[in-house]
Amino acid sequence: MKKITIFILIIYSVFTFSQNKKHELPWSNGALQVSSNNRYLQHKNGKPFFWLGETGWLLPERTDRDEVDFYLSQCAKNGFNVVQVQTINAVPAYNKYGQPSMIDGFNFTNINQKGIYGYWDHMDHIVKTAEKNGVYIGMVCIWGGLVKSGKMNVDEAKSYGKFLAERYKDSPNIIWFIGGDLRGDIKTEVWEALANSIKSIDNNHLMTYHPFGATSSADWFNDAEWLDFNMFQSGHRRYGQRKGDGEIKKLADTEEDNWRYVEKALALKPLKPIIDGEPSYEDIPQGLHDANEPRWKDSDVRRYAYLSVFAGSFGHTYGHNSIMQFYRPGLPPAYGAKRAWYDCLNDTGFVQMQNLKYLMLKFPYFDRIPDQSIIKGEVGERYNRLIATRGNDYLLVYNYNGRSMEIDLSKITGKQKKCWWYNPRTGDFNYIGEVDGSKIMQITPEKENGESKDFVFVAVDAAKNYLNN
Template structure:
């Protein structure tokens, strides 16, 4: 082991990230919940649309050059949040061979004096996280960090409440002054289990740093609101809608891609809190998750999950790719049938298309936006489903498969409205015309009716 000794918390508070003062970037504005409690804004009141990527194993698998490459790419593609595990396992080791913990004890972090990346004994696991946070900040990205992945708590009773509190205090103290830190408590785990530990971690993080947002990342097809909506430490809700198409019993009787239903339910809960899909089905992952013979989710699917959940009232959306979420490198043991290298998969079609949903949402008055299904006059089921959102002077309706959209007019201001099509694949607009803002009106997208022929109908008031 290359470490010299463990440092006290007082030393950790002065730890730097390996950048000189001249190289350090300006701190990003803190993110907070908007006044209407449904969305996010920056501390100076500007709308913040969460466009996330799942780079779960960034801290453990990427070296400094990899961190730079990955985060620069995500900035270029419009992402502003990356979800990442601080500890995937209690025996976590990073790309430099640095262990995070002494004897797999959550309460005993291995740290060393200094942080010079060219001096191996100095540059430890936590220094590498500091460095990654600085690179993220330089690229305008917030890191939504899972303190410890859920399986470490749910299997084997390896974590006590006392250890969890001590570890959460270590994280809170070390990252107290980081403005681009968001906390994802839990980590793909059942929220109704080990609640004493999850509440202890959440409470410690929030009490120590009240200006850093905290949520809970739950198990598949569940929502943080199921168990923690009223927790004082939970600032916003997150659900995981992926990754299976049907129930695990393979009965194929239940449609399991209706992520908009989670948003509709959370929207009406009191107290009001933002919500978003933090883990839909990933691009490039099999429909059956572990059944690698099944077809893989595509760019069409990740667009559908995005527009369905955001138009339903989501405060953002998190994209994922099978290879990128596991940062798959040559020589790694693949999970979920993956064969792509992460640095190739960052250019998957879906990743490049996510920015168009963010651009569209921020084009209009964002904070007045509400979901409004009454705009849709002829609703469909499954992939025929159409979802609608509006502000005072605009309305947006999404169709996944090019099915004709029949609109109940008069839901936005003005005697006349201008209609246009928006292409989620490239962000291009095509004007349709000007129409009376009353009665019902049919709008037919171009192309044949088929999955992936998706369009957004834009209606704007003529005043």
């Protein structure tokens, strides 16, 4: 990056940071907790928390302080309130300053050396900068492949968990991630030791498990006391791409149906909230490993987000190929990354994710449920699938490819219903009109620039004023 570009990024970061300071910090509403209906997250004072995550896996390893400030300010500006990071991706891991995460195995006694800006000093800077920007850090303690290969045993997990919990238990913006792209039935005893070690010291922060692609934490840990909410990784494959793992063994040609993981988890007891913590990334090859494959686009990341949330997820995590690895020219790219991460912060998917959070927070939050009975006729499969969610007096239907649909307006209260189209690309509502609330409404989204685009159909009890129309 040229010096002038760095200067501009720093100035813009300082400006954005000063703007963000004016906003209410989330934890002023109290700590995060699971809602009383066990489906969503909320703050202690009852304010709903819609998780809008960004995937910043290599943030601790590949950024300096100024880049941390700029990146987190851009996340906050675009509505992200959680950033998921790999705390360490090697034993030891090294940051951009050349400092290691460990000096002697998992012994952290001498990790803070006087006069040296160390690995954990930089991690502290990430946490504190995120805090100032109103962003939670989803802290993946250690990447799963390291544990699988024997880089951390049970005793080391206990030691590491104690170190992490004591260091960050008083930070208001921590969410603990056990696991890291690994099935929960691999080295289970290590994950249990790490989770329980952290929880024995820090019971103030929520905890989940980040699993391997096409699997869910609910498959192994739904009964675990330390697991506050479930997470699944729907993964990066298109229909027909599979390796025979996870749910794909049982459900052929369902690779992109992330709503299935939500339905399955919400049918379990005890009921726990669930989220897609790693769907297809924007600008990454379909299936990951062949850079010549087509790449996932903004429309794909929107589709994953709306399908999952309308199926009952309490939020969603977005990812971008270049951003998650903080790729820049001169570094070895993974998964065919070509563009510098800082040039991707204006990409369409990154910018548009906030429209989902905006929509979901417009309506009464905790009474929302998935309800496919709203849709009459065929709900559809694959890209034709319609997916519906509702509260007592509002309903939403996501339509990916602009096909005609029939909506049962009687599923919510109100003799009359006011109806809109919501544009997930712009965040705009287009008023359709007021109709008989007992009817089956046949409707087709209008084409945009001559093409069918994804839209959300919105109907609200006419006596309510959620959209100020």
